[in-house]
Amino acid sequence: MALSEHEEALLQQMEEALYAEDPRFASRIEKTKSGALGRGRIVVGVAAGVVGLALIIFAAMISNIWLGAVGFAAMVAGIVWAITPAKQPLGSVGEDGGVKPRKKATGGAPGGKSGTFMERLEQRWDKRRHDQM
Numbered sequence: 793m794a795l796s797e798h799e800e801a802l803l804q805q806m807e808e809a810l811y812a813e814d815p816r817f818a819s820r821i822e823k824t825k826s827g828a829l830g831r832g833r834i835v836v837g838v839a840a841g842v843v844g845l846a847l848i849i850f851a852a853m854i855s856n857i858w859l860g861a862v863g864f865a866a867m868v869a870g871i872v873w874a875i876t877p878a879k880q881p882l883g884s885v886g887e888d889g890g891v892k893p894r895k896k897a898t899g900g901a902p903g904g905k906s907g908t909f910m911e912r913l914e915q916r917w918d919k920r921r922h923d924q925m
Contacts, residue, residue, distance in 0.1 A: 805916065813909035837874020841867045 795803065811818045847863025907915075 834874045837870045840870025
């Protein structure tokens with residue numbers, strides 16, 4: 793279902809407020825939303841998981857507990873490696889190839905008053921409802 797123009801504008805304002813309140817959290821959500829898991833990272837992780845599983849089976853066949861523990865550790869490490877996203881610097885890539893840090897949003901509530909994110913959202917909501925009546 794498509795959003796109306798009013799709903800889109802409201803959503804945009806909420807997103808801007810989120811960036812202003814907590815830019816680190818907003819950038820994490822943005823990365824998660826983009827699905828930035830690399831294909832190579834997944835392949836290496838799955839391969840390590842399969843090798844670890846093979847080590848566990850081999851260790852069980854020869855009754856070697858330590859080799860089984862190493863295989864289990866390799867399997868878990870491979871799976872964790874595959875499902876965690878790669879660390880990327882916050883910011884965008886500039887024309888010279890360097891990373892430019894993200895600009896922090898400035899400003900606060902109207903009139904120089906500031907509060908928590910939720911307080912400002914409630915104030916804006918109340919103001920919009922009052923303006924519509």
